[in-house]
Amino acid sequence: MTKLPKNWEVKTLADCLEYEQPTKYIVKNTSYSDEYEIPVLTAGKSFILGYTNETENIFMKTPVIIFDDFTTDSKFVDFDFKVKSSAMKILNPTKIANVKFVFYFMQTIQHRSDTHKRYWISEYSKLPIPLPPLDTQKQIVEILESKLAKIENATNALNLVKKDLVKLKASLLNSAFNGTLLQNNDLQALSRDDTASNLPQDWEVKTLGEVCEIVTGSTPSKKNAEYYGNDYPFYKPTDLNNGYFVDSALDNVSLKGYEISRQLQSGSVLVTCIGATIGKTGLIRKEGICNQQINAILPSDNFLPEFMYFYCISPKFQELIKTNASSTTLPILNKNNFAKLPILLPPLDTQKQIVEILESKFKGIEKLHYFVNDSLDKLSKLKASLLNKAFSGELVC
Numbered sequence: 001m002t003k004l005p006k007n008w009e010v011k012t013l014a015d016c017l018e019y020e021q022p023t024k025y026i027v028k029n030t031s032y033s034d035e036y037e038i039p040v041l042t043a044g045k046s047f048i049l050g051y052t053n054e055t056e057n058i059f060m061k062t063p064v065i066i067f068d069d070f071t072t073d074s075k076f077v078d079f080d081f082k083v084k085s086s087a088m089k090i091l092n093p094t095k096i097a098n099v100k101f102v103f104y105f106m107q108t109i110q111h112r113s114d115t116h117k118r119y120w121i122s123e124y125s126k127l128p129i130p131l132p133p134l135d136t137q138k139q140i141v142e143i144l145e146s147k148l149a150k151i152e153n154a155t156n157a158l159n160l161v162k163k164d165l166v167k168l169k170a171s172l173l174n175s176a177f178n179g180t181l182l183q184n185n186d187l188q189a190l191s192r193d194d195t196a197s198n199l200p201q202d203w204e205v206k207t208l209g210e211v212c213e214i215v216t217g218s219t220p221s222k223k224n225a226e227y228y229g230n231d232y233p234f235y236k237p238t239d240l241n242n243g244y245f246v247d248s249a250l251d252n253v254s255l256k257g258y259e260i261s262r263q264l265q266s267g268s269v270l271v272t273c274i275g276a277t278i279g280k281t282g283l284i285r286k287e288g289i290c291n292q293q294i295n296a297i298l299p300s301d302n303f304l305p306e307f308m309y310f311y312c313i314s315p316k317f318q319e320l321i322k323t324n325a326s327s328t329t330l331p332i333l334n335k336n337n338f339a340k341l342p343i344l345l346p347p348l349d350t351q352k353q354i355v356e357i358l359e360s361k362f363k364g365i366e367k368l369h370y371f372v373n374d375s376l377d378k379l380s381k382l383k384a385s386l387l388n389k390a391f392s393g394e395l396v397c
Contacts, residue, residue, distance in 0.1 A: 005393040008132045013106075014125035016097035017065065019089040025059045027052050027082045041081045043068035043088050058082055065091040065103050069118040072111050076103045089120045098137035104144055105129050108387050130391050140390050151383050158372050158379075165365050165372070172361055173314040176354050177344050179203060203346045209339030211302040215264070216273075216335045217290030220257040229254030233288035235264070237272040240282030244309060244362075246270070247285040261289040262296075267305035269297040271312055271321070273333040279321045283309040295338045307351040310358050311343060 004010070027040045032050025038058055040049045043066045063078040067089045074091075076099075083090075093099035109127060113119060132140070175181040179200045199205075208214060217235075220227035233239070233249035234257075240246055253261070264270070266287050272280040273295045283305055290296055297312070299305055311317055320341050325331035346354070389395045 002392045004130050005132065007136070008130055008393060010128050011096070011131045012125065013102070013127050013129055016094055016102045016129060016131065017091040017099075017125070018094055019067075019091055019120060019125070021086065022059075022066075022083045022088055022090050023086050024057050025081075025083050025090075026086060027054060027084060029054065030084070039079070039081050040084055041066060041075070041077065042084050043073045043075050044071065045073070047075055049084050052082055054082060059090065061092065063099050064093075065099060065106070067091055067120055067124075069120050070113065070116065072109075072113045072119050072124055074103065074106050076100060096131065096134070098134060098141055100141045100145075101137040102129065104141070104387060105391055108384075108391065130393070132393070136396060139396050143395055144386065144390055147386055148383065151379050151386075155376060155379050158376050161372050162369070165369055169362065169365055170315045172358060173310060174316065176358055177311060177314050177316065179346075181357060182350065182353055199344060200346065200350075202350070203344055206343055206345050207339060208297065208341050208343055211343060211345060212300040212308075213298045214335055214339050215262045215296050215298065217262060217264075217292050217294045217296060219291050220253060220261055220289075227253055227257030227260065229257070231255045232258040233284075233286055235270055235282070235284060235288055235290040235294065237275070237277050237280050237293055240270060240272065240280050243281065243313070244283055244306075245285055246282040249288065253289060258289060264288055264290060264296050265299055267299040269305060269308045269312055270294045271297065271338070273321070273325070273335075273338055275330060278325055278331050278333065279318045281309065281312045295333070295335055303345065304348065304351045304355055306355040306359070308343075310355065317341070317343075 029052065030040075030050075032040065032052060034051060036051035036053040038052050038054065040052050041047060042049055058080050059082065060080045062080065063076065065074050066077055066083070067074045069087055069089055091099075093102065109124075111119070111124060111127070131137070172181070179198070220234075222228070228251070230252045231254050232252060233247075234251040234253045235246070235249045236251070239249040264284060264287060266285055268284050270282045270284060270290055272278055272293055274293045297308055321333055321338075322331070324337055324341065325333040345351075386395075
């Protein structure tokens, strides 16, 4: 620890907190309802699991900290509650500690908890904590509460902006493929919910199989080392994260591996059609091959590759993929059923206009998205810096 002010001491968490086993407060019936009053807690991310109508053995001696004995997650609690299991400790402050001061300090601890065991008694309670007098602890908590509330408000506002940007992209895509984007190239058009019956007269409704060739990828035999090298990308769903501009893959194949595989031209649109990431889409900018989890839409004179990409990531098409996939534990949409999915196809000059508008608007949205993420990162660092100052004696004189 850094040098502390003269009236500070170094104690252990065990000096500051006494633990209580939660066994008597465990809920008997897990049929929760929002109509009930008593929350049932966990120290994990979900925190409030539900509400119970049980009236006996409710923990009421708050405020306290609940501590997950296996993950070391913790939550500050200042209301009556029951718990779900015995996998936690209820931590009460001793006479030398302000419970919220200790809780905030615990949020700065980075402790490995990758072994399945209970941590409070064996390790966590032995960790050191810089401890000022009680009145100073209270003063630090008051300052932290004020500043952290502002950081939280700013963080919540930025997260709302992120959600709005996602909605805006979805609205733009919906308007692009119901014919309204070009009629009203402004945000008013985004609220319309036109159906295929209201499409412009020069638009057609086709199936994917009618307008393009679709191929399902495969994996060259890994028993033959000659198939693998650095000549062509071997695209998999995890390589499609860049979406609109995919030009590399984690794995690559040799010319020989490329020649024995289903070859994909630059401008092919790759759509994941199996597994948890079903619907994940990428427009490849470098020829290569893909694995069997992907159906690839090859370039065609009927459409612009960029138009096809935007159509495939549109909310309605993504919903079509999911609803037409087999309803098994692992969702699958095979090539034949994928080829039957509809596509709304305007003339090529209209496709070009739509692509230009979407590119322009998406570029602006991405700039905003970058700004929001950068601001969130700065707020996170500000919070960490604030907590570091609080527990090094720099926050108060």
